Amino acid sequence: MSAADTSGLSALKSVVQSLIIDPGKMPQAYAALTANPIYFARRFAPNHSAVYCDDPDAVGMVQALGLDPAVILALEGAKEVGLNLPVRVVSGRTAPASPP
Numbered sequence: 001m002s003a004a005d006t007s008g009l010s011a012l013k014s015v016v017q018s019l020i021i022d023p024g025k026m027p028q029a030y031a032a033l034t035a036n037p038i039y040f041a042r043r044f045a046p047n048h049s050a051v052y053c054d055d056p057d058a059v060g061m062v063q064a065l066g067l068d069p070a071v072i073l074a075l076e077g078a079k080e081v082g083l084n085l086p087v088r089v090v091s092g093r094t095a096p097a098s099p100p
Helices: 013-021 026-035 037-043 056-064 075-080
Strands: 009-012 050-052 087-090 093-096
Touching: 009 013, 013 026, 013 050, 026 037, 026 056, 037 056
Parallel strands: none
Antiparallel strands: 009 050, 087 093
16 A cells, blocks of 8 residues: 555544544534534444545545645544554554555
8 A cells, every 4th residue: 555545544533523623623514414414424323433534525524624634534633632543444454554
């Protein structure tokens, strides 16, 4: 997997949520999610704890909030909220946090 390949990489929803709350964007995010029942259902499914980093809906929402998807939907975002995660989830498997 190359450094530019984000297919299959995911970010924990709890980390994404923290990174949206920190800059005060949660009210806008919540309004957008509740305005679209499909987005709401996909983001709040309790048995899915992560979102794909390249999910077009997630990327679009983060951009609409004026935030950087490369930070919000990536391991780098986890570090910003104080999480020390050594790996990323890749299609149900773990992978090195940084490609060689």
